[in-house]
Amino acid sequence: MNILKGVGVALVTPFNEDLSVDFDSLTKLVEFNIENGTHYLVVLGTTAEAATLSEGEKKQVIDHIIKVNNKRLPLVLGIGGNNTLEVKKQIEETDLSSFEAILSVSPYYNRPNQEGLYQHYKVLASTGKNIIIYNVPSRTGQNIEADTTIRLAKEFPNLFLIKEAAPSILQYFDILRKKPEGFSLVSGDDEFALPVTLAGGDGVISVIGQAYPKEFSTMIELAFEGKVKEAYAIHNKLVEMTRLIFAEGNPCGVKAILAEKGILKNYVRLPLVVASEGLYAKIKAEMNNI
Numbered sequence: 001m002n003i004l005k006g007v008g009v010a011l012v013t014p015f016n017e018d019l020s021v022d023f024d025s026l027t028k029l030v031e032f033n034i035e036n037g038t039h040y041l042v043v044l045g046t047t048a049e050a051a052t053l054s055e056g057e058k059k060q061v062i063d064h065i066i067k068v069n070n071k072r073l074p075l076v077l078g079i080g081g082n083n084t085l086e087v088k089k090q091i092e093e094t095d096l097s098s099f100e101a102i103l104s105v106s107p108y109y110n111r112p113n114q115e116g117l118y119q120h121y122k123v124l125a126s127t128g129k130n131i132i133i134y135n136v137p138s139r140t141g142q143n144i145e146a147d148t149t150i151r152l153a154k155e156f157p158n159l160f161l162i163k164e165a166a167p168s169i170l171q172y173f174d175i176l177r178k179k180p181e182g183f184s185l186v187s188g189d190d191e192f193a194l195p196v197t198l199a200g201g202d203g204v205i206s207v208i209g210q211a212y213p214k215e216f217s218t219m220i221e222l223a224f225e226g227k228v229k230e231a232y233a234i235h236n237k238l239v240e241m242t243r244l245i246f247a248e249g250n251p252c253g254v255k256a257i258l259a260e261k262g263i264l265k266n267y268v269r270l271p272l273v274v275a276s277e278g279l280y281a282k283i284k285a286e287m288n289n290i
Contacts (some may be wrong), residue, residue: 091124252268
């Protein structure tokens with residue numbers, strides 16, 4: 001399953017002024033990433049504001065991206081939630097023929113313990129589908145500890161990858177050190193992408209990557225080649241922007257960049273709001289520096 005290596009981007013969902021899905025801009029965004037070296041696309045992740053899309057809209061977004069991509073890049077589909085049996089049912093009932101894997105965030109809000117997290121992913125693994133574990137404690141309120149990840153990795157070969165976004169980089173290193181053969185880790189944190197790749201990770205599922213696909217993909221490719229100094233030169237150029245885009249929540253920041261680049265219009269759905277004037281000005285200034 002080494003096909004998901006390098007930079008995967010968690011695509012935003014562009015909206016029109018009336019907050020309907022803007023499919024023309026979605027086409028532009030997909031083409032922009034394909035043309036500029038992104039390695040794979042993640043559909044309906046958190047960054048897509050998937051929580052605010054209706055079931056009908058989700059299906060339209062999926063179908064549109066499949067059509068525009070036209071088998072050029074591997075695709076990953078986000079299906080997660082905090083009702084284990086419902087997530088299992090969704091995975092089983094979704095046509096996954098166009099996707100390499102499911103990205104499934106750990107259960108949020110009800111905050112299971114480590115055994116509960118293990119049992120959740122055990123049930124998802126029973127579908128037989130390729131599943132990426134997604135650990136993002138800042139959103140879910142609960143951390144999947146390294147030992148739980150390793151336990152899952154050893155027992156269920158179709159849980160073949162983790163998108164790790166724990167706040168401590170030491171957790172990434174523990175997984176990389178202890179993981180079984182055939183299990184991979186990608187960074188779920190843009191700022192950790194380079195050090196984690198250099199430590200043996202398989203790249204990143206990125207937010208900033210869709211706005212700077214050429215730079216971000218080049219940085220990760222340099223890391224794979226062991227060209228540390230050259231890779232860090234790109235990292236250092238992008239690090240300020242990486243921090244700015246998350247300052248007021250995601251995807252408000254990255255949509256501001258993409259709007260400035262003329263790829264989409266700057267709209268998000270409530271409860272999110274667009275980047276404040278102050279942040280937008282900082283993003284614009286930083287774009288000029290880059």
